[in-house]
Amino acid sequence: MDWLEFFRGPMFQIALLVFILGMVYRFLRIVLMGWKKDYSPPRGSAAAGVVKTYVKGLGFLPFLPPKFPGTRHRPLTYIAGGMFHLGLFVVIFLSTPHMEAWRSVLGFGWPTLPTPFIDGFAAMSMIGMIILLSNRIVSPVGRMLTGLGEWLNWIVVFLPLLSGWVLYHHLFGMPYQTIFAIHMFTVDWLLIWIPFSRISHFMTYFITRTMHGAKFGRLGVEP
Amino acid sequence: MDADRKLAQYYLQHADGWLVAQLDVCARCGICAEACPFYLGTGDATHTPIRKIEPLRRAVQENLTAFGWLRSLFDKGGSSAQEVSDWVSEAYFTCTVCNRCSLACPMGIDLGALIQLTREGLAAAGMTPHSLADAVRRQDATGSPLGVTRTLFENRLDWLRQEEGVDLPLDVPEVDSLVAFTSIELIKFPGNLAAMAKVMEAAGESWTLSSTGRESVNFATFSGDTEEQTEFVRRLTEAALELGVKRIILTECGHAYDTVRRIASRLYGLPLPFEVENILETIVRFLREGRIRLRPDAFAGQRITFHDACKLQRLGGLIEQPREILHLVAPETFVEMTPNREAQWCCGGGGGVLASPEADEIRMKAFLPKVEQLERISPDAVVTACSTCRLQFLDGSKYYDMDIDVRGITEVVAAALETETPKGA
Structure with missing residues (x-):
């Protein structure tokens, strides 16, 4: 067995297992610990609040920062965050090789985007990440909130994007097998890392957003 | 430090799925800072809202996460007196629990509720600032x-x-x-x-x-x-x-x-x-119900604006009511500040800040976004439905030498009642 086979075979399976078990643990911990019910008389619909918060939070805010004027001084943080997340989502789910990887795990596939588009989204995602990192270095608030964990998270997410990019463009004249193995290694490491880090917010986000929408919807305030 | 342990204990007793999710999801992006009048008024990163819950975050991280457990093997923790006094001042003097950050957070973290919980722990551990503790006793x-x-x-x-x-x-x-x-x-x-x-x-x-x-x-x-x-x-x-x-x-x-x-x-x-x-x-x-009628000319020629209070509007949902009233008494001259409604800038005086002499200086800085908002529309009067906001506006307009009338909405309504003689002023 060579490195590539190892990283896309047993190592990938172990990583996937750690990822799934870790995320299930995180999810169950929140659900089983439970939360207090809000007993105050409702002024509006919690369900409507949840719908609104997703429309705003997923579709609107990341790309149109002026909607909530909390971002007037650094709209770039918002826009870069939107670029990074959208780019990453498209690359992970809508590129042909990744869909094939999903098919091998899930057993079914879906239509994908042409490669040049994927290439653009990957670039957008990486540029977004670089802007976000610069913000962490340049702005005093960013510096204060950035610790070792944030650096590691950034690196662990950036490396699969970068290695995928190098792989696709055949950069640096590296043998295809080698760079593919590196890409798979970074992906495995990302999967293992996620449940232990704040990157797990991809799941917790849906819990806190729902809570947020329900709370403010119930209060009769636009979430 | 004994109080220190009490504090952590309080947070752990009150830790539930809600709290764990709120703390897990934070990506440490700092967008909440931009929503905070105390950060904006001072430009000081230490007033970033997510930092105001530091003792809470630390208690949960040290006791309920794998890394926290690992770390506790090497580092026995404990907090310096300086840290504790910093927690108290950040939670009580640089926050009105106005919840603006909760709405700005891309993750929907309920920062207002977290800061309130932080205060509850500090109160349970006997760390409430004297001014507030005395007022409660009184x-x-x-x-x-x-x-x-x-x-x-x-x-x-x-x-x-x-x-x-x-x-x-x-x-x-x-x-x-x-x-x-x-x-x-x-x-x-x-x-x-x-x-x-x-x-x-x-x-x-x-x-x-x-x-x-x-x-x-x-x-x-x-x-x-x-x-x-x-x-x-x-x-x-x-x-x-x-x-x-x-x-x-x-x-x-x-x-x-x-x-x-x-x-x-x-x-x-x-x-x-x-x-x-x-x-x-x-x-x-x-x-x-047609039980009172208001004169539309009661404040003719006066530009009137409304300040949304954090607890009544942003957290109470009473957003359209004041507008309905003011559109009746000043149909031509009612003007909105921008932003308004749930996104309104907090006055900087609520949540006990106005009652804490320690916060006197910083609450005037927190009023700065308000000054900017007011200057853009230069109203003759600002109306509020919260007496704390009203006090803060009175102090703030004096401090920044602004010629502006500050009124309670009930007074405005009483002055515009059909049966009353016009007061104008």
Whole structure:
């Protein structure tokens, strides 16, 4: 067995297992610990609040920062965050090789985007990440909130994007097998890392957003 | 440090799935800073909202995460006196719990509730700043954080009756509404109370004040003392039950509306044995039922704007009511600040900040976004429905030398009542 086979075979399976078990643990911990019910008389619909918060939070805010004027001084943080997340989502789910990887795990596939588009989204995602990192270095608030964990998270997410990019463009004249193995290694490491880090917010986000929408919807305030 | 352990213990006892999710999801992006008037007014990164919950975050991280456990093997932790005093000042003096950050957070983290929980822990560990702790003790002993005893209360009502010629019924049973106001209004804005009485009379409302449930302010909400908070609400609700009223009407106070509704439903369950109404809802009810009419020319030629209070509008949902009222009394000249409604900049005085002398300097800085907002529309008057906001606006406009009138919305309504002679001014 060579490195590539190892990283896309047993190592990938172990990583996937750690990822799934870790995320299930995180999810169950929140659900089983439970939360207090809000007993105050409702002024509006919690369900409507949840719908609104997703429309705003997923579709609107990341790309149109002026909607909530909390971002007037650094709209770039918002826009870069939107670029990074959208780019990453498209690359992970809508590129042909990744869909094939999903098919091998899930057993079914879906239509994908042409490669040049994927290439653009990957670039957008990486540029977004670089802007976000610069913000962490340049702005005093960013510096204060950035610790070792944030650096590691950034690196662990950036490396699969970068290695995928190098792989696709055949950069640096590296043998295809080698760079593919590196890409798979970074992906495995990302999967293992996620449940232990704040990157797990991809799941917790849906819990806190729902809570947020329900709370403010119930209060009769636009979430 | 003993208090330190108590603090962590409190947070762990109150740790639930909600708290874990809120802390897990934070990506440390710092967008909340941009939403905070204390950060914006000072430019100081240490006032970033997510940092104001540091003791809470630390307690959960050290005790409920794998890394925290790993770290505790090498580092026994503990906090320096400097750190603790920093936690106290960040939680109490640089935050009005205005919840603006909660709405700005891309993850939907409920920062306002987290900061409130942080304060509750600090209160349980005996770390509440003296100014607030004293006010809570005073409210417990005298019935008012400003020390308005029952005798003083009754004397003051007598004075108002004579001075303003208004009817202020006290302890009348079986009426429709019990009105509870704040001692800030009684001492500082008695005009508001006279105005409230005039509106009640004009609408023909059957109402009363209570000598036992006479205070709507709840300083324990500010300090985070949950036991006293419930006790203060209980005094009010028990008066309502004894008098047999249909509803409690709360006058111009921000946090009372949220506190009374929340605690009362915990005490009695839903539906509540009485309605809890804010004066804004009362006025709109009177208007809709045709019981009062307002003159559209009452403030002719005056540019009037409305300041949304964090607890009434952003956290209370009473967003359209004041606009409905002001569009009637100043149809041509009502102007909005930008941003407004739930995105309105906080005045910087609420949440107990105004009551803490330690925060005097910084609360004027937190008023800066407000100054900017006002300068853009240069209104003649700013109207609010919260007496704390009103005090902060009075202080702030003086500090920044702004020529602007600050009014309570009940006074505005009373001055525009159809039966009244126009006051203009």
